Amino acid sequence: MRVVHLRAVQRGRVVGAPALQLGLLAGLAATAGLSAGGWAAGLTCLVGLDVLLVRSLVRAGLIGASGTRLGAANAVTLGRATLACGVAALVVTSFSRTTPAPPAAAIVGLAVVALALDAVDGRVARRTGTVSAVGARFDMEADAFLILVLAGYLAPVAGWWVLAIGLARYVLVAASWAMPWLRAGAPARSWRKVVAAVQGIVLVAAASGVLPAALLSVVLATALALLAWSFGTEAWWLWRHRDPSPDVARRVRGRAPLAVAATGTAVVLVWFAVAGPASAPSAAGGYLRLPLDVLVVAGLAVALPDRLRAAMAVGVGGLLGLLTVLKLLDLGSTTAVGRPFDPLTDWRYLGSATGLLRDSLGAAQGVAVAVAALVLAGGVLVLMPLSVLRLTTLAARRRAGTAAVVSVLGVGWTLAAALGLQAAPGVPVASTGAAGLAVDQVRLVRADRRDREQFAREARVDAFRDTPADRLLTGLRGKDVLLVFVESYGRAALEGPGPTSGVVGALDAGTQRLQASGYASASAFLTSPTFGGISWLAHSTLQSGTWVDSQRRYDDLVAGDRFTLSQAFGRAGWRTVSDVPSNRQDWPPGRSFYRYDQLYDARNVGYRGPSFSYASMPDQYTLAAFRHLELTGRPRPPVMAEIDLVSSHTPWAPVPRMVDPDAVGDGSVYDGMPAQGQAPGDVWPDVAKVRAAYATSIAYSLDALTSFVAGSGDDDLVLVVLGDHQPASIVSGARAGHDVPVSIIARDPAVLDRVASWGWQPGLRPSPSAPVWPMDTFRDRFLSAYR
Structure with a gap:
């Protein structure tokens, strides 16, 4: 089936005009001067858009190996979503320090056209009798993505709280993974559609700069309040009409919060292990990297049978646990003595560090801190394999979705590596993650051996070793x-x-x-x-x-x-x-x-x-x-x-x-x-x-x-x-x-x-x-x- 997807995209049967999509980015590059990050964001967005559409159409039975039935309404939505990708490219470029910021008129112009087309695709679907769940879902995702991009554009100016407008839809999707009752459909309400439209209109108006500074925050806060009310009433209706079965209710009430907490903890642990900086704890940009090893492990989770997947997860988790302990030691060593932790020789300093804690904090507190550090290290070594196992199991349950995400992120990683994009000064977006840290440790061991030989040669050269006593320190x-x-x-x-x-x-x-x-x-x-x-x-x-x-x-x-x-x-x-x-x-x-x-x-x-x-x-x-x-x-x-x-x-x-x-x-x-x-x-x-x-x-x-x-x-x-x-x-x-x-x-x-x-x-x-x-x-x- 994945081959069918790829062929459909390659032949243009579904996308219809991939050249037009790339042409949009080329036009923006010519008129607004896209940065390298803007190109990467736009291309990654387009690939993800096409993969999402193909997957949805195939699941709905609307395309196959021999032909497609995209439909005029979906084609309009696709065009609108493509414009949103162009807006994303411009927004990313606006954050670049090396490329002039694109004019706000370009961002607003594309967003206005995309919002206007939102009123077209639904009407076309109704007139042509092609209304479908796939079309509705595709329409919703296009709206949500455009709103997220516009919120990101406004956040540095109006405050980062504005991102809540763009992230609301995705937070609801994430919550539905742990609470299945949120996936059920609520009855359509026209006022909810009005609230959704208001979000786009307000964000475009704010991006255009026509709103006075004193009014900007008030308007955006009002839009956020309306959105919260819309999502809140929908979630409340779904809760009241969830499956009344005692078993299901018990599972939702009892297991869902624990499952969310366990999954969240697993994500945080694994992400710190693979993406967290190993030296500067204040370098928040280090956590914005895209680690290659995450993509590789996710791909293996999809491709391997269950037994091999579990063995792979435990092995990778154990290695990540060990590397995370070394990373924590690196952070401590860099902060304290200005250099990374040397795994060959620096273990002996742990006793001195414990003594320093005892002398500085008192015997009881010093011992407590040392014990807490040991518990933390042991906890990481135990929890990391369990975390990787949990996440790979979840990925295997959603093989199609995971494969699509890995494909999109793989394209993004390749582009980021080719263009040399950086999440922060000296921090590349395309990261090798924990694998790079493991290689660095191996290189450190080899370098230590070479340094030992060099030091022995240096120590042997001594002009004063054989100086007689009567020629030493006479002054x-x-x-x-x-x-x-x-x-x-x-x-x-x-x-x-x-x-x-x-x-x-x-x-x-x-x-x-x-x-x-x-x-x-x-x-x-x-x-x-x-x-x-x-x-x-x-x-x-x-x-x-x-x-x-x-x-x-x-x-x-x-x-x-x-x-x-x-x-x-x-x-x-x-x-x-x-x-x-x-x-x-x-x-x-x-x-x-x-x-x-x-x-x-x-x-x-x-x-x-x-x-x-x-x-x-x-x-x-x-x-x-x-x-x-x-x-x-x-x-x-x-x-x-x-x-x-x-x-x-x-x-x-x-x-x-x-x-x-x-x-x-x-x-x-x-x-x-x-x-x-x-x-x-x-x-x-x-x-x-x-x-x-x-x-x-x-x-x-x-x-x-x-x-x-x-x-x-x-x-x-x-x-x-x-x-x-x-x-x-x-x-x-x-x-x-x-x-x-x-x-x-x-x-x-x-x-x-x-x-x-x-x-x-x-x-x-x-x-x-x-x-x-x-x-x-x-x-x-x-x-x-x-x-």
Whole structure:
């Protein structure tokens, strides 16, 4: 039968004049300049129109393999519907940003002709004795489509609520799938025909621009109210006259709402899996794509026998479930750290994420969120196969209709792909959906293997590995050198988009305070390999002089023998120390790779005070304890230390207050301070509050640091102070870069003289035009400057 349909269309037996249909679009292109989207919309509409007409006529027995009886009335309706397709092409073109908008007169003119013909086809059918259910249905669909197109044209101007006028008919059809009693015919009422005509007249009048702005919304709202009354009274009549059989009534009342809910849930799940964006949750345009894999699965549901269809649905659903979990992880990873989730190595971050939730929200809430995430992932893996099975079963029950829809959408997909149409910037309409995501994951695995080999080659090239001790760091001999990372201290702290006055004030005041104490400083920017988190990638990049932008690279690095700054200082005679107050367990790479002589963490610095969300202790205490443990007493060897300050770690609340340095003691002075500050729940997820809290935390860390330096009075103290990465995108913005400030602070002028050629700017605050280096270049430049 499908062959008969196709032949009938191809020979023009039913459509009558396909060349005239294409001629309409060609004429519009010549006069109004159709965009690529307009051409695609018009052609897709024409194909769908022809398929709908052929299917309806064949079901009614009006055409067969040898001949057709389209009839004059249906021919008029076909012409009217063809004009509606032309209006659709013009409307889509009006939304294009690259093609001039067609004149409203063209849209209104075609719509007026189509509405005028609405009064012709019915009269022709009655005079020729060819009134039929097919003709009535075809007439109704032509009216409904034209009204939808006109409503879409007006929506950007009058408000998106106007779409309710165009969607009313289709909402009723969708509801009838779950509530069969809506499919029965209600008695004809002339006033309903008047209401239907009013919709078209009102929309055309509104599109023409003749209605004053003050009157436009009133007229459209009145038309919508009349339409709602018409559909409402019809639905009420059908409800009252539905099948009174108890079994049928029970099924309608009991099963229909559940069926609608189940089908709706299945549609949402599957559509998110195949069409939802994998990186930008705010990119609503991503959901407007046309996924090829949906068309393929729908086609298989029609073509396969039931057993094979069920097996296919479960298999595809399982794969979609897994890909959806990966997509959710991608969304979270992109939002938090600015890059997609790596399925090979990023699983180990889930434990860290759980710990961060516990520290930020409290033990009970953190565990609850983690459990909810696991339940969500498990639910997706279970529900996705069931959803695909349900939808393919529904498609198989309506094989003819599904085949027609797949045919039309297949043409639309091909045209969209050929014309390069985009639903949003960088988001093509013709999508490969989940299949594309699966291919991307496979490519990611292959790329990871190639990257691993390349990284191994890069790590082997090291100009300083074999440098003898007497030629290392001679320009810093006898000085204590501290490498201080300030958590989340990025360019956003200085330049926005959030408030920056507090940070800028802390930097300028710190510069003046240091100058008063005899210290000078110079600053610039480094480009970090990470964003929003995973700080150890930045630490290892700076220390090793290699670009470490993934957990795989980090694992390979610490398993090797790459020469680090800490090793260089150790070889040259310094006592090397690591101070990471966020650590609560042993850190093997500290000994095996960085080769520190001493490791400090939350357990062995004598802190007896409260924690501040993620931060186990305030930065002021971290620096005071380090001074007490390592910088007091003589004689002693010079100390090189990496110190990680974490008071500015997300969630940036509560933030400690500075106390008198002599009162720091064992940290008990901070008792009660967390309860006096903002709780994370008071800050998140309000963007303005989060950004303000972030700026406050950075200002505190900088105050603690400059207070520590200015109060040391040590002529032989040298610091390299820098951020590890930019804060998460909620603070830094969706398009923020990876730059972080870096400063060198010293009291001995010779220290800064050696790096004068770097062109860094004086003071702690680099301007937007300050030099920017990749972070992996710092090690070699630092060792070269002080060799």
